[in-house]
Each structure stands twice: as structure tokens, then as C-alpha cells.
Amino acid sequence: MVQEVRVAVHAGLGCEPGRAGLRPGHPATSRVAIAADGNLVLVNEVNDLVWSTNVTSGDDRATVVAVILDTGNLVLRRTNGHGESVLWQSMDHLTDTWLxxxxxxxxxxxxxxxxxxxxxxxxxxxxxxxxxxxxxxxxxxxxxxxxxxxxxxxxxxxxxxxxxxxxxxxxxxxxxxxxxxxxxxxxxxxxxxxxxxxxxxxxxxxxxxxxxxxxxxxxxxxxxxxxxxxxxxxxxAVCGKFAVCDEKSQPFCSCLAGFRAASPGDWDLGDHSLGCRRNNPLRCGTTATGDKDDDDGFLLITGVSMPKNGSILVRASGDRDCRSACLMDCSCNAYAYSDGCALWNGELLNLQRQTDESSGASNLYIRLSAMDVPSKSSSKKTITLSCAGASAALIIAILLAMAFVVVRMSSRRRTKRFTQALQRGNLVAFRYSDARKATNNFSEKLGGGSFGSVYKGNLAIAGGADIAVAVKKLEGLRNIDMGDKQFRNEVRTIGTIHHVNLVRLRGFCSGRRGERLLVYDYMPNGSLDKSLFSASGAGAAAGDVLSWAARYKIAIGAARGLLYLLKGCRDCIIHCDIKPENILLDESMTAKVADFGLAKLVGRESSRVLTTVRGTIGYLAPEWIAGVAVTSKADVYSFGMVMLELVSGRRNARWSASCSEYFPLVAARKVREGDVAVLLDERLDGEADMEEVDRACRVACWCVQDDEARRPTMEQVVQVLEGVVAVDVPPVPVSLKVFTDDAADSCFSGDDECSSQMKGSS
Known part of the structure; x- marks a missing residue:
């Protein structure tokens, strides 16, 4: 099927007339047509030529048409008595899109x-x-x-x-x-x-x-x-010069203090190439120290990486000498002094917000005009305070004392109600200031993922020990049409879900400026990925490797938690993002599923955004890609992928020198061959219950079947892991088979050997 071009051509299909060097007119009044010479042309509202294919048809009697093929290729085609020929096609002139x-x-x-x-x-x-x-x-x-x-x-x-x-x-x-x-x-x-x-x-x-x-x-x-x-x-240079990139913020580019966007209109459209420019020009090195009020000064920038455009190393005996060296060089825009003195001349590029507190980056000092350095600009102002008299001062003191007493009494009453609510297990509506105080201004980051960043905190309880909590800052909610009342209702629904294998929600915060926070119990052993993947290599210390008994216990716990979400709650809750990062471990290494309910709260499209956590795509069921309705069997598929990682101790989508194939495919084959021992994490040195390993591998391979109807329910998964029911050998999923040319080892749905289904007996 083809379509004749009559009015306009969509730029995303590989043909963008605007790239001819001239700007088109208004899209509503521009038009695409076949010119008398057989060329496909774009003309603006006054019929001026904006763009042309610039080809020669070579035959005045030929018929020339432009069509868009089902492949997305825009073709200019000539037809005459000798047949058809292609004069021009968009796929030979790529733009920003590859079809x-x-x-x-x-x-x-x-x-x-x-x-x-x-x-x-x-x-x-x-x-x-x-x-x-x-x-x-x-x-x-x-x-x-x-x-x-x-x-x-x-x-x-x-x-x-x-x-x-x-x-x-x-x-x-x-x-x-x-x-x-x-x-x-x-x-x-x-x-x-x-x-x-x-x-x-x-x-x-x-x-x-x-x-x-x-x-x-x-x-x-x-x-x-x-x-x-x-x-x-x-x-x-994604943010241009003198700008900082921060993937956790929106927008992700921001100018350094003392700078502003060089082209605000372009920034709004996502073009940051021009970066930022100074609010005020530099005075440029009239002294060597910068101590005078009118001299350029420096502002300490913390929490950012060093610029990646090359620095110049100069000899300096200390920070003050390094500072003077920068001031004496009119092209110097920043300096840092650590083991030596580094100066940056010209534009500063590739500054990143530093999330790793252990990076040990040096302090970066940005050179600014005296008017943009807070200490110097404030010194130019004189603030004069006058007193109306002793009586006025006394009245003010009395009013302040009364206000202090009222605030103190109100705070004590709130603390008492707060403590009683926590001790009863009720969901608490926190103020943003409470969360900020509990986390020491969000200073200790535990991690981050699709839904936001998590920080450690401590809630002070009157008359008792502090409660360790994890505070999640939800991100990406500003673009979602959800009012405060709806948010509170959704969170209260999540807060009523209690299970030993689910992370407990303590409270929430819905700030006036759109801040959305969730407060959970703190899990001292972190997420499963840290325990499972942190130690690598056969020579890793035994204490660093998660034992098979611990892994199997975690698998059963996570399966029970998922089963409760899918079957035990009043409404079925599909997690949509099951992976090791969302399985947390308490002090006794009990598995607790985290981030449940957030797919509904944040929007499921967030779980499809695969840029923040590498490898997330490896846990998505095929129906996410196929565009069909997603059911609870999507969580079953993800759990199967996690099970395979528990067995192997490595990421499914990661390649290694010892195995050049996709691990789930290797596992599916070995299960059919009855050789599951080779799938076990080599760091365990064979220390595992092989019956449990076989059971885990079989149920995992059933979970990752292409057809969701062939996957077990979470109830069946729990029963298999607990040894209540037996399970047959699963077929090799077709989606895994395409990674190999060895058809003999594959199993397609039409094969006789695929006819067996999961069955069990009590």
C-alpha cells in the first residue's frame, strides 16, 4: 500500500525539506508539490521555492509521482513507456531518523x-x-x-x-x-x-x-x-558552556551562579548548545589577590564534577597562590587546588551534578564579577538599624517570648500526636520540613531508580528510640495530572497494604510546591542487587557471596510478596517494575518487595523509560513491546528473570568471556538437558541444594514463556518453590531461540516436545 503525497511530508520519515538551508514558511501555509520539471518541491505561502530534490527526469513525456511507502520511504518515481525508475528517495538522505x-x-x-x-x-x-x-x-x-x-x-x-x-x-x-x-x-x-x-x-x-x-x-x-x-x-557539552547537567532535576540543565541562559527561547525548546553567559562582565586582573571590593572574586561551587575541557597546571604553594594565578590571567575562568593548582581558561564544559559523595572531587572556584560574589556585593551595602526606644524594644521582646511559648506548646502537641500515630501503625501525613529534618536535608542518598531518589533518615519519637526510615522523593510527577487530594487517596490505599514481604509505608508528604515524598521503613541490608552482584569472580571471599540458602529464602519471600499484591489485596496491584533493585532485605535478610503501587501513582509510562537503570529492559515481558494489554503475568515474567539472576549471580543481559550467549537461553537449554549444575553461580563452589536449584530453574523458565497463557500464576510459583507441587521441564521460549542459529536445540510452539504443560500434584 502506498500513499500519494498531496499536501505535506512528515519530517520524521526521513525527508526534512527545512535542511536545504532556507527556513520554510509557516507549516499551515507551506505545501509540497510536483513541479513542472518533475522535481518534488516545497514552497512557502508566497510560492517561493524553499527546497527541491534537484533531479532531472530526463523525459518530458514521463509521469512523475511522489509516494510514501509502507517502509516510511518517500520516493520520487518516474513512469514512462520503458517502465518505472526511482529518481530520488528519502532513505538516501537521512536526517535525524533511521528507519x-x-x-x-x-x-x-x-x-x-x-x-x-x-x-x-x-x-x-x-x-x-x-x-x-x-x-x-x-x-x-x-x-x-x-x-x-x-x-x-x-x-x-x-x-x-x-x-x-x-x-x-x-x-x-x-x-x-x-x-x-x-x-x-x-x-x-x-x-x-x-x-x-x-x-x-x-x-x-x-x-x-x-x-x-x-x-x-x-x-x-x-x-x-x-x-x-x-x-x-x-x-x-549537552548543557553548553558554564552550565551544570543534573539528570535528577527538571530541566536537567542549569546555569552556574552568576550566569544566565544565553538564549532562553532555545533552552525552552531543548537546545542548550549556546550555554550560559555572565550576568556581569569580569574586571580582569587589576590586582594579584582580588581582595579589593571592585576586583573579580571567586565563588565555591560544590557538588559538581571538574570541567572535562583541559585544565592548565601551574606551580603554586597553596590555595591563595593558585587563586592569584587565575586572577592575573584574563582568560582564566575557574581554578581548583588539591594536589596542585589547576586553572581553566575559556569556556567550562561538561560540568555534572555529583551524586557520588565518595568521588573525592576537588573544590571548584568559579571566577565572577565582584557584583556577582555574595560576600563582596553585600559589603557594598550599609544596613542601618534604628531603635525607637527602650519601651518599644521591651514590647517586641515580650511578643517574641509569647510567640515562642505558643510555638513550643503546639510543637509538643504535634509531636505527641505524631508519636501515637506511628506507634499505632497509622499512616502519617508529614510536613516537608519534617522529612528534611529527618534526612538531614537529604544528605545521605541510598540510591535511585525509575520513580525517584531515596534518602536515609531518622524519625525522632518522643519517649523512645528513633525510627530509621527511607524517604523516597518521587520524580516526574509535575507532568502528571494528579491533584493533591487524588495523590493522598492513592497513597492511603497503598498504606493499608501490610505483608511481611512488602516494605512498610510509614507516611507521605505532599508539599505546597509540588514535592511528593513517601516514607518507608529502612532496610539495613539494602537492595538485592547489591548483595547479589557486588562480589565478582570465582576468587571472591566467601563472606561476600550470598549463599544459596539465603537466595532461595529471598526468592520465596519475594514470590509471596508478589502473590499478596496480585491476589491478597482488594484490588489487584501489578507492580510493573520487578527487578533486584526493587527487592529489599531487612536485618535478617528477609525479602521485601518495594515500590509497589507506584506504577499507578506515577504512571506506567515511567516504568517504560529505560534510561535511568541499565538493564531494566531485560525484565520486561514481550507484551510491553507488542502493545497488547499488560496483565499480572507481566510481573510473573519479570520474576522469572530475577530468579535466573539469583541462580547465576550475574545480570542476565551481561556478557562474559566464559559465556557468549544470552544467559536465559543457556538456562532454558540446560534445564531441558537436565544439567542445571552448570548454571549455578561459580562463586558458590557447588554449595547448594541441587533439587532446589533444579526447581528454581524450571519455574523460572516457565515464567519467561512468550505466551502469557503458558506462564504459571504467582500462586503456582510459590507452590513450586515451596515444594508443594512438582513441575515439568519447560520448552525453550521462541524469543530466546532467535539468539542462536542452532535450530536443533530450540523448541517452537508447534513442536511435539512443546506439548507438555506445567502440571503438579500435591
Whole structure:
């Protein structure tokens, strides 16, 4: 099926007329047409030519048409007595979008590169500064993202015939077939889809990341499959000069103190390339110390990484000498003194908000005009206080004392009510100041994930010991249409859910400025991923490795917690984000499922955003991608993937030298062969109940079946793990089979050996 172009062409399909160098007119009045010379042209509201394909049809008697194929390719086609021929096609002129079938590469004969270039911003399709292209030298089978076509800040890694070395999570994307071709004419990559009915595209975003997107008809939206670089702040100069990148904030770019956005309008459209500019110009080095009120000064910037554009090392005996050296150099904009004196000349790039408190970064001092340094600007002002008389002072003192007594009594009454509510197990509505005080102004960060960051805190209880808590700052709620009343109702519903294998919700906060906090019991042993993946290698100390008995106990506990959410609650709660990071461990290593109910609270699309936690895609059931309705069986699939990681002690989507295949596929095969011992974490040295290992592997492989009807319920999973029922050997899921060419070891749904189903007897 094809469609004739009559009015306009969608830029995202690979043809963007605005890139001809001229800006189109207003979209509502511009039009696309076939000109008399056979070219496809774009004209503005006064019929001025904006863009043309600039080809020659060569035959005045030929009929020329423009069509959009089902592949998304816009084709200018000539028809005459000799047949049809293609004059021009959009897939030969890539812009920011790479569709299946298009080639991304390098023409060795013409020297022309077929690359992707991001838009300038979300409102201007003209070429921006970020480009994705293949290695132009042709010496390696990989592609790069570059800034301004000069700085390479990300590489895919070499192509090994199945995946790119730098994108290990491609092991989970069985829906794509990538191909690399290199010959005398050129080198290029192309890709296709296993299921032609799926709509997918790869885009270089205005923020400098490449994103693979798939259209979900049932949701009516594009969902993110994977993105590179994973961390937005790893994009070179993503926020421009004199700006700080912080992935946890919105917007993610902010100017340094003493600076403002160089182009606020572009910032609103996502274009930060111009960065920030000074509020006031520098006076520039009239003295060597900067002690005079009119001299330039320095402002200490904490919590940010050092600029990545090269610094100059100079000799200095201390911080004061280093400071003077910067002041004497008119091009110096910052300095840091640690083991030596480092000066930064010119623009400061790639500053990042530092989340790792143990990074040990040096203090960075930014050079500012005296008017922008708080200590100097305040010294220029004289504040004069006058007293009306002794009687007035006495009245004020009495009023202050009365106010203090009233506030103190009110605080004591609130503390008493607060303590009684906590001791009764009631859900408490905290004030934002309570949470800030309990967490020491959110100073000790425990971790972060899809729904926000978590901080450790202590609640002071009157007449008793403090209660350790974990305070989660919910992020991404500002874009969700949820009022304060609705938020409180949803949280109260979550707060009524109590189970030994679920993290207990103590309270919540809904601040006046939109802050949304949840207060949970603190889990001293952290999340499962830290205990399971922290020690690596066969030589790791025994004390660092989670024992098999502990792992099996954790598996049963997590399964019971999920079963309660799906069956024990009044309303079924689908978690939507089961992974080791969301299984917490208390002081006795009892598993407690966390973040339940947040999919409804924050919006399920948040669990589809896969940029914040690497590997999350490996836990998503196929129905998330296929666009069909998601049921509780999606949690069963995710739990199966976690079970396999408990057995192996490593990430499913991570490759290793000893195993070049996707681990769930290896596990499915070995279970059918009856050789589950080889799947066990080598750090355990075989110290495990092999009957439990076999039981865990079998139920895990049933959980990750493609067809959700073939997956067990969580009730069946618990029964199998507890040894109440037996389970047959599962077939190898088709989605795992596509990672190998060995068809003999596979099991398709039509095979006889796949006819057996899960069964059990009490």
C-alpha cells in the first residue's frame, strides 16, 4: 500500500525539506508539490521555492509521482513507456531518523557519509550539533556519536555479528535484525524487524542521545526500548558552556551562579548548545589577590564534577597562590587546588551534578564579577538599624517570648500526636520540613531508580528510640495530572497494604510546591542487587557471596510478596517494575518487595523509560513491546528473570568471556538437558541444594514463556518453590531461540516436545 503525497511530508520519515538551508514558511501555509520539471518541491505561502530534490527526469513525456511507502520511504518515481525508475528517495538522505531498511554508512566511491544529524531543537529541524555515523575510515565495524563533527563522545563498540560490544542489552531485543556490509563500494549498517507489523525507529535526539522507539497502538504512543549514552550527562557539552547537567532535576540543565541562559527561547525548546553567559562582565586582573571590593572574586561551587575541557597546571604553594594565578590571567575562568593548582581558561564544559559523595572531587572556584560574589556585593551595602526606644524594644521582646511559648506548646502537641500515630501503625501525613529534618536535608542518598531518589533518615519519637526510615522523593510527577487530594487517596490505599514481604509505608508528604515524598521503613541490608552482584569472580571471599540458602529464602519471600499484591489485596496491584533493585532485605535478610503501587501513582509510562537503570529492559515481558494489554503475568515474567539472576549471580543481559550467549537461553537449554549444575553461580563452589536449584530453574523458565497463557500464576510459583507441587521441564521460549542459529536445540510452539504443560500434584 502506498500513499500519494498531496499536501505535506512528515519530517520524521526521513525527508526534512527545512535542511536545504532556507527556513520554510509557516507549516499551515507551506505545501509540497510536483513541479513542472518533475522535481518534488516545497514552497512557502508566497510560492517561493524553499527546497527541491534537484533531479532531472530526463523525459518530458514521463509521469512523475511522489509516494510514501509502507517502509516510511518517500520516493520520487518516474513512469514512462520503458517502465518505472526511482529518481530520488528519502532513505538516501537521512536526517535525524533511521528507519528499518535504510542504510547508515559511508560511500567509498563518492566519499559521502550517510549519517544521522539531530535537529537544532524541538521546533527547528535544521541540522544540529549531534551526529551519528559509521567509522569513516572503514577500519572498524562500529558507529560513533560526535559533537560538532569534531568530538566523539560515544562508540557502539565493534560489531561481532550479533550485537555491538558497547550495547550488551541488545541481547534482549530479539525483535531486531542488524546487518553490516563492507565491500569495495562502501560500508554500511542496516536493520530490519522480525515482525513487519511492528513500527520502530531510531532517532538522534536534540539532547545528543540515540533512542530506539517502538509504537504501541493500544497505548497510542511511542515507548523507549533503549538509549545511548545511558546517562544524559555523558553527552558532550549537552548543557553548553558554564552550565551544570543534573539528570535528577527538571530541566536537567542549569546555569552556574552568576550566569544566565544565553538564549532562553532555545533552552525552552531543548537546545542548550549556546550555554550560559555572565550576568556581569569580569574586571580582569587589576590586582594579584582580588581582595579589593571592585576586583573579580571567586565563588565555591560544590557538588559538581571538574570541567572535562583541559585544565592548565601551574606551580603554586597553596590555595591563595593558585587563586592569584587565575586572577592575573584574563582568560582564566575557574581554578581548583588539591594536589596542585589547576586553572581553566575559556569556556567550562561538561560540568555534572555529583551524586557520588565518595568521588573525592576537588573544590571548584568559579571566577565572577565582584557584583556577582555574595560576600563582596553585600559589603557594598550599609544596613542601618534604628531603635525607637527602650519601651518599644521591651514590647517586641515580650511578643517574641509569647510567640515562642505558643510555638513550643503546639510543637509538643504535634509531636505527641505524631508519636501515637506511628506507634499505632497509622499512616502519617508529614510536613516537608519534617522529612528534611529527618534526612538531614537529604544528605545521605541510598540510591535511585525509575520513580525517584531515596534518602536515609531518622524519625525522632518522643519517649523512645528513633525510627530509621527511607524517604523516597518521587520524580516526574509535575507532568502528571494528579491533584493533591487524588495523590493522598492513592497513597492511603497503598498504606493499608501490610505483608511481611512488602516494605512498610510509614507516611507521605505532599508539599505546597509540588514535592511528593513517601516514607518507608529502612532496610539495613539494602537492595538485592547489591548483595547479589557486588562480589565478582570465582576468587571472591566467601563472606561476600550470598549463599544459596539465603537466595532461595529471598526468592520465596519475594514470590509471596508478589502473590499478596496480585491476589491478597482488594484490588489487584501489578507492580510493573520487578527487578533486584526493587527487592529489599531487612536485618535478617528477609525479602521485601518495594515500590509497589507506584506504577499507578506515577504512571506506567515511567516504568517504560529505560534510561535511568541499565538493564531494566531485560525484565520486561514481550507484551510491553507488542502493545497488547499488560496483565499480572507481566510481573510473573519479570520474576522469572530475577530468579535466573539469583541462580547465576550475574545480570542476565551481561556478557562474559566464559559465556557468549544470552544467559536465559543457556538456562532454558540446560534445564531441558537436565544439567542445571552448570548454571549455578561459580562463586558458590557447588554449595547448594541441587533439587532446589533444579526447581528454581524450571519455574523460572516457565515464567519467561512468550505466551502469557503458558506462564504459571504467582500462586503456582510459590507452590513450586515451596515444594508443594512438582513441575515439568519447560520448552525453550521462541524469543530466546532467535539468539542462536542452532535450530536443533530450540523448541517452537508447534513442536511435539512443546506439548507438555506445567502440571503438579500435591
Amino acid at each position: 528499518p531498511g535504510a542504510r547508515l554508512g559511508f560511500n567509498k566511491l563518492t566519499g559521502e557519509a550517510q549519517s544521522l544529524t539531530a535537529w537544532i531543537n524541538s521546533g527547528d529541524p535544521s541540522p544540529g550539533v549531534f551526529t551519528l555515523g559509521i567509522d569513516p575510515s572503514g577500519t572498524s565495524a562500529q558507529y560513533f556519536i560526535t559533537w560538532n563533527r569534531t568530538v566523539t563522545y560515544w562508540a557502539s563498540g565493534e560489531w561481532n555479528g550479533e550485537i555491538f560490544a558497547g550495547i550488551p542489552e541488545m541481547t534482549a531485543h530479539y525483535m531486531y535484525n542488524f546487518e553490516f556490509v563492507s565491500d569495495a563500494n562502501g560500508s554500511y549498517f542496516s536493520y530490519s524487524l522480525q515482525d513487519p507489523s511492528i513500527i520502530s525507529r531510531l532517532v538522534v535526539s536534540v539532547s545528543g542521545q540515540i533512542t530506539q522507539l517502538t509504537w504501541v497502538p493500544s497505548a497510542g504512543e511511542w515507548i523507549l526500548i533503549w538509549t545511548e549514552p545511558h546517562r544524559l550527562c555523558d553527552v558532550h
